[in-house]
Amino acid sequence: MNNPVIKCQHPDCKSTNVTECFYPTESGREEKAYYCTDHTPLHGFCRLCGQFWTGVEYFEFAILHDGMGGVCENCEAELREDLDDYEEDDYFTDYL
Ligand SMILES: [Zn+2]
Numbered sequence: 066m067n068n069p070v071i072k073c074q075h076p077d078c079k080s081t082n083v084t085e086c087f088y089p090t091e092s093g094r095e096e097k098a099y100y101c102t103d104h105t106p107l108h109g110f111c112r113l114c115g116q117f118w119t120g121v122e123y124f125e126f127a128i129l130h131d132g133m134g135g136v137c138e139n140c141e142a143e144l145r146e147d148l149d150d151y152e153e154d155d156y157f158t159d160y161l
């Protein structure tokens with residue numbers, strides 16, 4: 066194996082199922098850290114795309130008030146589109 070295994074950088078976490086976390090910059094993006102899906106939002110990054118969102122009011126609001134918390138505005142919009150598709154099939158109706 067030439068590729069080193071990347072582990073979640075949260076203390077004591079051994080997960081290798083990591084998201085590449087980054088800050089948006091003028092030139093594109095700057096990789097900062099790798100966290101697993103459990104710890105990505107704890108460090109202020111979107112759990113799906115890894116973009117830094119701490120301090121963005123919408124992101125924190127989503128964590129507090131929405132079961133899908135921990136994802137950025139962009140990813141949540143995509144998730145909601147997926148949910149709409151399911152609802153058309155009455156997929157979630159049994160759980161309401
Ligand atoms: Zn972790």
Ligand SMILES: [Zn+2]
Nearest residue numbers: 111114137140
């Ligand atoms: Zn995202």
